[in-house]
Amino acid sequence: MKAITVDSVVRTTRSPRATQIVEIARELLEREGPGSLTMRALAERLGIRAPSIYKHFRNKEAVELALIESALIEVGEVMYAALAEPERITSLLAAYRAYGLEHPNLYRLSTTGALDRRSLPKGLEEWSGAPFFIAAKEPHLAQALWSFAHGMVMLELDQRYPPGSELDKTWREGIKAFSAAVHQEVPAHE
Amino acid sequence: MKAITVDSVVRTTRSPRATQIVEIARELLEREGPGSLTMRALAERLGIRAPSIYKHFRNKEAVELALIESALIEVGEVMYAALAEPERITSLLAAYRAYGLEHPNLYRLSTTGALDRRSLPKGLEEWSGAPFFIAAKEPHLAQALWSFAHGMVMLELDQRYPPGSELDKTWREGIKAFSAAVHQEVPAHE
DNA sequence: ACAGTAGGCTAACAACGTTAGCCACGCAAC
DNA sequence: GTTGCGTGGCTAACGTTGTTAGCCTACTGT
Numbered sequence: 376m377k378a379i380t381v382d383s384v385v386r387t388t389r390s391p392r393a394t395q396i397v398e399i400a401r402e403l404l405e406r407e408g409p410g411s412l413t414m415r416a417l418a419e420r421l422g423i424r425a426p427s428i429y430k431h432f433r434n435k436e437a438v439e440l441a442l443i444e445s446a447l448i449e450v451g452e453v454m455y456a457a458l459a460e461p462e463r464i465t466s467l468l469a470a471y472r473a474y475g476l477e478h479p480n481l482y483r484l485s486t487t488g489a490l491d492r493r494s495l496p497k498g499l500e501e502w503s504g505a506p507f508f509i510a511a512k513e514p515h516l517a518q519a520l521w522s523f524a525h526g527m528v529m530l531e532l533d534q535r536y537p538p539g540s541e542l543d544k545t546w547r548e549g550i551k552a553f554s555a556a557v558h559q560e561v562p563a564h565e
Numbered sequence: 566m567k568a569i570t571v572d573s574v575v576r577t578t579r580s581p582r583a584t585q586i587v588e589i590a591r592e593l594l595e596r597e598g599p600g601s602l603t604m605r606a607l608a609e610r611l612g613i614r615a616p617s618i619y620k621h622f623r624n625k626e627a628v629e630l631a632l633i634e635s636a637l638i639e640v641g642e643v644m645y646a647a648l649a650e651p652e653r654i655t656s657l658l659a660a661y662r663a664y665g666l667e668h669p670n671l672y673r674l675s676t677t678g679a680l681d682r683r684s685l686p687k688g689l690e691e692w693s694g695a696p697f698f699i700a701a702k703e704p705h706l707a708q709a710l711w712s713f714a715h716g717m718v719m720l721e722l723d724q725r726y727p728p729g730s731e732l733d734k735t736w737r738e739g740i741k742a743f744s745a746a747v748h749q750e751v752p753a754h755e
Numbered sequence: 756a757c758a759g760t761a762g763g764c765t766a767a768c769a770a771c772g773t774t775a776g777c778c779a780c781g782c783a784a785c
Numbered sequence: 786g787t788t789g790c791g792t793g794g795c796t797a798a799c800g801t802t803g804t805t806a807g808c809c810t811a812c813t814g815t
Contacts (some may be wrong), residue, residue, distance in 0.1 A: 380641075386740040392761095392762085405580070411724065411802085413801080414802080414803060414804085415801085417765075423762090423763065424763080424764065424765080424806085425802095425803085426763090426765085426804075426805080426806095427762065427763055427764075429804075430761070430762050430763075431762085434803075434804075435803065435804090436798090441784090458728075474707075486725070487677065487719070487723060488723055489723060489724060490723070490724075490725065498742035501727070509719035513738070515731065515734040515735045515737070515738040516738040516739075516742070516788085517647045518726060518730065518732075518735040519713065519717070519735050519736075519738045519742065521716075521720075522713055522716035522717040522720055522735070522739065523709065523712055523713040523716055523722060523739070524716070525716040525719070526711075526712035526713055526714070526715040526716025526717070526719070527712040527716070527718065527790065529677070529715070529716070530712055530715060533677060533678055533679060533680070534679060534680075535676070536708060537691070537812080540708065541699070541705065542708075544705040545705045545708040545712070545714075546708050546709075547705070547747065548706040548708075548709045549712065549713070551686075551746060552706070552709065552743050552745065552746035553742050555742065555745060555746065555749075556738070556741060556742035556745065558746075569800090603770080603771065603772085604771080604772060604773085605770080605771080605772090613794065613795090614794080614796080615771095615772085615773085616773075616774080616775095616792055616794090616795075616796085617793065617795075619773075619774085620793050620794075621793085624772075624773075625772065625773090680786075708788085752814065756788085757814100757815085758813100758814090758815085759812100759813085759814090759815105760811100760812090760813085760814105761810100761811090761812085761813100762806105762809105762810090762811090762812105763809085763810080763811100764807100764809075764810095765806105765807090765808085765815075766805105766806090766807090766808105767804100767805085767807105767808105768798100768803105768804085768805080768806100768809095769803095769804090770801100770802080770803095770809105771790090771800100771801080771802070771803105772799105772800095772801090772802105773797080773798100773799085774797105774798085775796105775797090775798085775799100776795100776796090776797090776798105777794105777795075777796085777797105778793105778794085778795075778796105779792100779793090779795100780791105780792085780793090781790100781791095781792085781795080782786085782789100782790090782791090782792105782800100783788100783789090783790090783791105784789085784790105785786100785787090785788080785791100
């Protein structure tokens with residue numbers, strides 16, 4: 376859960392060269408898509424050869440894990456910021472959606488497939504997801520809310536909704552349903 | 566929307582050999598995972614060489630599309646069946662979840678990444694998703710419900726929930742929220 | 756002065772999807 | 786009956802991918 380301050384998040388420390396590799400990898404992924412994030416293409420942008428990257432990262436997965444780490448930090452940041460506004464759930468999901476749509480390839484990389492938790496900074500994943508628990512108050516409802524948001528973003532990114540769908544309305548309906556559930560969950564104040 | 570009868574769905578007609586290829590491909594995918602569904606491995610199980618597969622399918626994507634087609638039909642079937650029971654939304658999502666968990670690799674293949682709609686039987690995708698619209702009554706709420714279910718299944722398959730999460734409860738909370746929304750949507754009967 | 760490490764390199768490997776080009780069989784038409 | 790052609794197999798090969806082995810150079814600490 377940790378404090379809300381962004382700087383409380385532990386970032387992996389990396390050498391200047393390794394940091395640069397991650398930066399370029401991110402540009403490559405975001406601008407050209409996952410199919411273009413190859414060790415050779417990455418090396419070329421760095422002015423070196425592919426095998427040299429292995430002096431800095433164990434393998435490609437390790438580079439991707441560094442990208443995931445930065446995504447978790449960033450999405451956490453925007454979500455904690457959203458919690459400061461009124462209509463918590465609405466602004467939280469708006470921030471989540473916006474991040475996903477602005478960084479489609481990074482979002483997909485970060486949220487699909489198995490994740491090697493042991494290789495992530497301890498507590499990062501938990502910190503990043505905590506805003507849902509803060510907003511929903513009840514843990515299971517929080518996970519359900521996250522699942523809804525994730526499903527929405529993924530299906531929107533993959534263009535799986537019927538053409539012409541009014542997704543703003545879909546988000547609104549989901550938010551309405553969850554907001555009502557949250558209010559019912561805690562019958563007291565707010 | 567179409568009729569509820571399963572046989573109203575149009576299946577792509579295929580030669581016996583092509584049908585067999587799809588069958589073996591499915592076994593390979595489901596049993597060994599997506600990384601093992603290679604043209605060479607597929608060919609080996611068929612007793613032929615990889616290039617020969619291209620006499621039956623344009624490329625690997627076409628084989629995968631055939632798998633997606635069968636998945637859409639099957640998940641549609643179990644969902645229409647679920648609609649016949651009381652507690653529509655509960656049984657619908659239970660059926661959806663069960664299908665996803667029983668066919669993790671097929672589910673992932675079918676629901677992630679871009680989908681070439683033009684190459685699918687016309688109306689299949691719509692038919693397959695219609696149960697959500699029937700259950701939720703309001704189209705946007707239906708899409709939200711589907712998104713929730715999809716997000717839940719994906720995150721469960723990818724083991725993205727914190728270890729020890731009680732996912733049954735999470736499903737229940739989501740279902741509760743959406744059920745209430747559906748009842749509020751149509752203030753009249755049921 | 757010397758050793759060790761950091762960080763580059765080339766060559767190469769296995770596996771992948773895919774294409775080109777060849778060949779054998781079976782069937783229909785003349 | 787021979788001809789012709791489509792069907793469905795084959796081998797060889799290409800380009801791309803992640804990755805490893807092994808070498809070399811330059812800087813740094815003792």
